Amino acid sequence: MRQQIAAANWKMNLTYVEGQQLLKDIFDENIETKDNQEVIFGIPFPYLMMANEKVNTLKNFYVAAQNCSNKKSGAYTGEVSVDMLKSIDIKYCIIGHSERREYFNESNLDISEKVDLLLGAGMKPIFCCGEPLSIRDAGTQNEYVEKQLQESLFHVSAEELKNVVIAYEPIWAIGTGKTATTSQAQEMHAFIRSAIAKQYGQEVADAVSILYGGSVKAGNAKELFACPDVDGGLVGGASLVAVDFVEIIKALK
Template identity: 85%
Template sequence: MRQQIAAANWKMNLTYVEGQQLLNDILAENVEPKDNHAVIFGIPFPYLMMANEKVNTLKNLYVAAQNCSNKKSGAYTGEVSVGMLKSLNLKYCIIGHSERREYFNETNLELSEKLDLLLGAGMKPIFCCGEPLSIREEGSQNAYVEKQLKESLFHLSAEDMKKVVIAYEPIWAIGTGKTATTAQAQEIHAYIRSVIANQYGAEVADMVPILYGGSVKANNAKELFACPDVDGGLVGGASLVAMDFVEIIRALK
């Protein structure tokens, strides 16, 4: 079975003390991920060391940065390099989140550069893709997501592609009042896997975890994760509530 992943994305939330307490509350539930599971905490930069110290001795629990620079080093005030993240012994980094694309104008080319730096450092990218409402309404979501994948990922070797985690975000269903059905989630996840298979073959495509990032909650996680091509979730708001995130972890296949 492919790796099944519950990834928390705290975004720009919580003070240092609140972040410590949230992690303590989750860990107090004695979550013990199975061998094919990974629980990943996407933490704001100032809290990465604190979080990593709490989980780095625990089986299948990891910390991820929420972003990285596409530059190795230099005069880029306020940026954080892959080398800096690697020096903290981090294993994962989220890149290409819809908020980064929309608010900070990140391009597919920039994301391909970030991918290369992360993979070159032995880190695993969690690569986000997904379409806005206007694209979904005109029915061109498949072509839109395929373009994101091709322009950012398809220069990779097959071996490097196996190291990438993909997170599909239906941007049109996040905070809009619209809801994506489990059938819609499975449909686009299966399509993403078919695009990877066309480029790299079925064996590689079957190894790539594809997470769902559309308002995963404690009460819908089990149904979503039961879909054959949904390999867990990239969780926003629900990851800030300890017991909600614990329930989402327990819903993994």
């Protein structure tokens, strides 16, 4: 079975002390993960080392950076390089998040460069893709997402792709009042897997974990994760509430 993953994205939330308390509250539940399950915490840069020290003793728990630079090093004040993250033993990094694309104008080329740097350093990208409301309303979401995959990800080898986690974000269903149904989530996940199969073959497609990133909550996680092509979630707001995120972890297949 593919890895089933509950990935928290704290975004720009929590103070250092609040972050420590949230992790403590989650770990105090003594969650036992199966071999095919992983829990990943996407932590703000200042807290990465603290969080990594706490998860290092736990089976199948990891820390992710929320972003990285598309430059290897140099005069890029305020940026954080892949080598910096590697040097503090961070295993995962979220890239291409819809907020990075929308608010910081990150292009498919920028994200492609991040993919290469992360894989070159032996780190695992959590590659985000997904369409805005205008694209969904036009009915061209498949073409839009496939272009993101083609321009940012599908240049890597089949072996490299097996070290990538894909997260599908229906941007139109986040903060718009519209809601993505379970069937819509499964439909797009199945399309993404078919696009991988077309490019790399079915064996590779069956090995890649695809997470759902559209307002996953404790109340809908089990239904979403039961979909055959949904391998867990990239969780925003609900990951900031210990009892909710614990329920989401328990909902994994």
